[in-house]
Amino acid sequence: MVKNPPCQQYEGPQIEYQRNGQTFCRNKIIYGTPEGKKIPPCTQYPGKHLIYVRNGHSYCRKRPLKNLNQSQKKNSKTDVFDKCLQLNHSKLRNYADLLNIDVRDQENTDLCLKISKILNDDSRKILTTNVYYQTSPEDVKDISQLLNISLRDDQGKGKTMDQLMIDICHKVSDHSSSKMKSLLKDLLPGPQYCSVQTGYIITKIIKNILYPQKFPKKSPMLITEELNQKLISLKKRRSLSHTTEQELLRETLHSKLCHCIKGMLIKNKFRKDVLNKSSEYNPYAVCTQSVYKNRGFSVPKKTVRKCPNDYNWYRKLDYITGKKNKTKSTKSMKKSGGGNVSENCTQSLEQVEMMKWPNIYANADGWKGSGWA
Secondary structure, three states: OOEOOOHHHOOOOEEEEEEOOEEEEEEOOOOOOOOOOEOOOHHHOOOOEEEEEEOOEEEEEEOOHHHOOHHHHHHHOOOHHHHHHOOOHHHHHHHHHHOOOOOOOOOHHHHHHHHHHHHOOOOEEEOOEEEOOOOOHHHHHHHHHHOOOOOEOOOOOEOOHHHHHHHHHHHHHHHOOHHHHHHHHHHOOOOOOOOHHHHHHHHHHHHHHHOHHHOOOOOOOOEOHHHHHHHHHHHHOOOOOOHHHHHHHHHHHHHHHHHHHHHHHHHHHHHHHOOOOOOOOOHHHHHHHHHOHHHOOOOOOOOOOOHHHHOHHHHOOHHHHOOOOOHHHHHHHHHOOOOOHHHHHHHHHHOOOHHHOOHHHEOOOOOOOOOOO
8 A cells, every 4th residue: 555645644653765756655674673772864753963883783863962052062063274384383293294194385274274184184974874985994904903892792703883983993093192182182173072973083183193195005006916926936946047937026026025114114213102112023024025935035235225216106205204315215216227116117227128018017007006905
């Protein structure tokens, strides 16, 4: 039987739906919702409601406006950019340094634009689902593991994305450094309590700290991983005799080493600045061991020193982890005929006729490589 509005005339909970341009009513399906709990979408309830997660299920609760003082109510409507402009110059630069934003030759307005891009809540509501533009489930899981947050709940079930974001929010709010807490207090939009949206913003912050300027998640390579593993296997068997094979493997291992070192240096800074923990490992020793020694390969001489000269993605982040004095590096670049990786790499591989390799092995996206959306 077709039910026509108003839906209140029928027994039990009803909802409206549309079909062929007409509005009808049907019974509202409730999947074992605990008595008294409000289920999403939260917009169906009067007043402002927030979503929260308990035992793997999402519910709604009324926003506790009565706990906010007048100053907090006013600030909750203030844009991150406006808050940022109110900071003094020294504090602003400290926050930019924490977020791994290059402060060299940057005006306060430019820094605030970059900071607000990271801290603004750009999630969108589509029906009952949040859409997160700058994070993926893999990002959230990686950051959770970095913060020692379990991916499973007490019942052994995998946590949802919303649960992990709330856990990330609590972890950072309660156990981060004073510098990180100060940044959240001064710039975080809205009231200071953990929600899915707050966890999403903190996840974005951590992601931008660990991968500034689209730093690649994986080492950029000119060849596929399949070919890389094949060349490593041939070298272990001492069957790597072709000059082209030797050059391709040398370049790939060197790229992996440089990426490993830069990534560990950035993570060590993150642990110190955000988690207030010192690093236990030397990036140079760990990476040479991982890339070369564990495979039984000898480490080429001065290969670590060549990283800034050979790769632009390594060099452009030297303001975070490199030496401030770059005079020597500049001279080395001039001596080697420039620091452009594509030029150097092309010159060296052209001599050994790289184009003899089948096209199926070419890694066209190797130098795009950020891995972030």
